Amino acid sequence: MSGESGKVFLIGAGPGDPELLTLKAVRALAAADVVLIDDLVDRRVLEHAPHARVVPVGKRGGCKSTPQAFIEKLMIRLARRGSIVARVKGGDPFVFGRGGEEAIALAEAGIECSVIPGITAGVGVPASLGIPVTHREVARGVTFVTAHARDGGAPDWAALARTGTTLVIYMGLQRINEITAALAAAGSGAVPAAVIERGTTTEERSVVGTVATIAAQAAAAGLGSPALIVVGGVVALAKRSRAVLPQRHSA
Amino acid sequence: MSGESGKVFLIGAGPGDPELLTLKAVRALAAADVVLIDDLVDRRVLEHAPHARVVPVGKRGGCKSTPQAFIEKLMIRLARRGSIVARVKGGDPFVFGRGGEEAIALAEAGIECSVIPGITAGVGVPASLGIPVTHREVARGVTFVTAHARDGGAPDWAALARTGTTLVIYMGLQRINEITAALAAAGSGAVPAAVIERGTTTEERSVVGTVATIAAQAAAAGLGSPALIVVGGVVALAKRSRAVLPQRHSA
Incomplete structure (x- = not known):
């Protein structure tokens, strides 16, 4: 712990495989006094922070074990005491990671904050199955969405289908029936689809079919x-x- | 160079800052006999491949200094001779990187290929400006597109605007007038917009305004x-x- 004022690194740990951490994240972890780590992040990333105190602050699915406001207050308190805080999130902090809220809370409290991007699941997980998400013969680009917005409304699936982009839906498994029904209603029933659980990890499992079949x-x-x-x-x-793709972990 | 059959790593080097390389990419580079590197990738990544032969195969903007077919043939030839080939691309290999084409060409030639994802510019570059691309109070998600498709047509900007997602447009500066005109015609003239050159590098420059003003x-x-x-x-x-964001390179 340094004698001067502390700071916070908002770090993206990538989609699952702990080797997908960046060199910049490793350096920030090595400098950290305290690591606040989300549930879904592989604990092996902590090998890069051998001297830091570790505080698990996970929020798994709908069950908010650590409220967001508490995490923000904890970071501010630790930084004010002079600690170098590494806040480690799965994927990228600014892609469905609520990192924007944390960065704003820190800025308003006058705490120095550096964002270290990570590989978001929407990029890294399809790649692990050999899916090139923007392949130019078949896609205009790629869109990342969640199944539901803060206001409770659903995305405009028909507008999304019309963009011609590959859709990557985060945190959507619990609503897969309504999502695929909406996409089928928009004319996309025959479009290829996949569901991938724990992508890029050794526990990765997946199914591949079409919008019409994938929920079942x-x-x-x-x-x-x-x-x-x-x-x-x-x-x-x-x-x-x-x-002929080999095991990912031989990489 | 190993006596047995070679292989190819398709590696994403991230958006610019060489510290945004992953540990998995570093390990693949250390194992490589030959590195095929794109123009836009920072040469400092080669420090991780001190013993490899380096072949620059860049394609800058519209000027294709090394045709895609040549790169694919070269990778296949090298791997057949037993070389471990590291094919290093900016960003992520499967996000507008033509990595899909290369992976398919390698698979069809029977060459072992591993994809190592990288941080795509659409994630890492906005983060370097403090832009949380999916901030849930103001965005439904994020869409990555290019300004023009292979068939010469433009994206359906009106459909994209209707999705309520943040738009990140790759390789769009040369067409910024027509892009912003189309978005303004779709009712998005007053929407905030930014252009960022060489994001995450020490040469990063940017302007922030609205769709109506950003081209000028x-x-x-x-x-x-x-x-x-x-x-x-x-x-x-x-x-x-x-x-109070500090210099990124102090991270």
């Missing part, structure tokens, strides 16, 4: 959260691009 | 490629989230 396939396979739903013609390229 | 601002500032255009209410949060 995910249920039959017993897939659970955290999971990503990917919808688009690019899903059908997975087999072609990884005919 | 980028021209007045003399911004050039590579640059990213970000459109959405989240752009206005940049100041709030980084009132």
Whole structure:
């Protein structure tokens, strides 16, 4: 712990595989006095912070074990005491990670804050299945959404389907029936789709089908959260691009 | 060079800052006999491959200095001779990086290929300005597109605007007038917008305004490629989230 004023690093730990941490994140962890770590982050990232105190602050699915306001207050208190705080989140802090809220709270409290981006699940997880999310013959780009907004409303699935982009839906497994029904109603029933549980980790499991079939396939396979739903013609390229793909962890 | 059959790592080097390389990428580079590196990737990443032969294979903007087919043939030839090939691309290999084409070509040639994802510019670059691209009070998600598709057509900007997602437009600076005109015609003229040149590097430059003003601002500032255009209410949060943000390179 330094004698001067502290600071906070908002760190993205990537989609699951602890080797997908960046060098910048490793350096921040090595400098940290305290690590606040989310539930879904692989504990092996803590090997890079051997001298830090570790505080688990996970929020798993709907069950908010540590309220957001408490996490923000804790970071501010620790930094004011002079600590270097590493706040470690899965994926990227600014992609569905509530990092924006934390950065704003820290800025308003006058606490120095550095954001260290991470590989978001929507990029890293499809890649682990060999799905090139923006493959230019079949996609105009890629859109990342969650299944429901803060106001309780659902995304405009018809507008999303019309964009011609690959859709990557975060935290959508619990609503997969309504999502796929809405996309099918928008004319996308035959579009290839995949559900991937714990992508990039050694526990990765997935099913591949179409918008019309994927909900039943995910249920039959017993897939659970955290999971990503990917919808688009690019899903059908997975087999072609990884005919001989080796174990990811030999990388 | 190993006596047995070679393989290819398709590696994403991240948005610019060489410290945003992953540990997995570093390990693959250390194992490589040959590195094929794109123009826009910072040469400091080669420090992780001190014993490898380096072949620059850049394609800058519209000027294709090394045709895609040549790169694919070279990777296949090298791997067949037994080389471990590290193919290093900016950002992520599967997000507008043509990595899908390369993975398919390798698979069809029977060459082992591992994809190592990287931080795509659309995630890492807005973060460096303090823009939380999916901040849930103002965005439904985020969409990454390019300004033009392979077939020469433009994206459906009106449909994209209707999704309520933040738009991140890659390689769009040369067409910024037509892009912003189309978005303004879709009713988004007053939406906050930013253009960021060489984000996350020490040469980063940017302008912040609205869809209606940003093209003139980028021209007045003399911004050039590579640059990213970000459109959405989240752009206005940049100041709030980084009132005291330090130099990124102190991270």
